[in-house]
Amino acid sequence: MFEFVALYLVLYVWHAMGITIGYHRGLSHRAFFCSKAVEYLWVLPGYLAFEGSPIWWSTIHRAHHRHVDTPLDPHSPRYGVMYALTGWLNEKHYAPHIDPKLQAKDLLKDPIYRFLECDGNLMAGHALSFAINFAVRGVLWYFFGWQVALASLLAGFSVLGIPLMLNVVCHMTDLGYKNYDTTDDSVNVWWVALLAQGEGWHNNHHACPGSARSGMRPMEIDTSWWVISAMRKLGLVYRVNEAKHYSLMKRAVVVRMQKRQKIRQRLQHELLSVAS
Ligand SMILES: [Zn+2]
Numbered sequence: 001m002f003e004f005v006a007l008y009l010v011l012y013v014w015h016a017m018g019i020t021i022g023y024h025r026g027l028s029h030r031a032f033f034c035s036k037a038v039e040y041l042w043v044l045p046g047y048l049a050f051e052g053s054p055i056w057w058s059t060i061h062r063a064h065h066r067h068v069d070t071p072l073d074p075h076s077p078r079y080g081v082m083y084a085l086t087g088w089l090n091e092k093h094y095a096p097h098i099d100p101k102l103q104a105k106d107l108l109k110d111p112i113y114r115f116l117e118c119d120g121n122l123m124a125g126h127a128l129s130f131a132i133n134f135a136v137r138g139v140l141w142y143f144f145g146w147q148v149a150l151a152s153l154l155a156g157f158s159v160l161g162i163p164l165m166l167n168v169v170c171h172m173t174d175l176g177y178k179n180y181d182t183t184d185d186s187v188n189v190w191w192v193a194l195l196a197q198g199e200g201w202h203n204n205h206h207a208c209p210g211s212a213r214s215g216m217r218p219m220e221i222d223t224s225w226w227v228i229s230a231m232r233k234l235g236l237v238y239r240v241n242e243a244k245h246y247s248l249m250k251r252a253v254v255v256r257m258q259k260r261q262k263i264r265q266r267l268q269h270e271l272l273s274v275a276s
Pocket residue numbers: 064068171186202206
């Protein structure tokens with residue numbers, strides 16, 4: 001039993017980092033550069049957590065950042081919690097404003113990602129993902145026994161639920177705190193950060209989406225960032241984009257000042273038009 005739990009935990013972290021380092025910070029935000037071999041090494045555990053096509057995942061995620069918490073956001077809980085949780089997964093086509101040919105050109109160059117994308121047929125892409133995921137567990141069963149296959153399956157399924165839950169919890173202002181004055185509902189939630197290997201520092205992430213580091217303050221543990229830092233030391237990743245707390249604070253102050261100035265200008269304009 002101990003071996004089973006230990007294996008499950010190791011696989012859980014591996015799959016979760018496939019999402020955080022591979023799908024999210026790597027493919028979706030290009031927060032660092034690396035060789036194709038290293039990229040595939042991290043995308044693989046993401047794909048084996050039933051996460052679907054890397055192109056679909058990244059295109060939807062880029063749309064989330066572009067239209068965050070507006071009606072065009074693919075999964076904002078502002079417009080329905082259940083839809084934001086899983087409802088959006090039932091969409092058979094990309095919405096008209098979401099198009100990988102425009103928003104994920106970089107990923108479409110990769111023949112493996114293109115194959116997994118099934119030419120934009122979302123249901124076929126999901127079906128292929130499930131088929132490959134179960135086939136891999138079948139292979140594990142054949143070579144290493146059912147315990148290994150089951151631990152892998154459970155770890156993959158557990159990780160599947162993490163980004164779905166994060167999309168909702170980390171966009172509900174009552175459930176966390178903000179470090180930065182972003183214009184959206186994103187908040188930092190410590191327990192999501194622990195489960196999602198650093199991704200729960202979601203307000204930090206929305207303040208600087210291109211950063212490979214999401215935990216900004218000393219107690220904001222970001223295990224994915226630790227791994228990226230280690231890979232940088234080993235020369236496996238380079239041109240790592242790392243945001244710092246003080247620079248984000250400085251930028252937030254500037255944004256606040258700009259907002260206040262705009263309000264002042266509008267008021268002045270309104271007063272002048274009333275006076276004349
Ligand atoms: Zn978000």
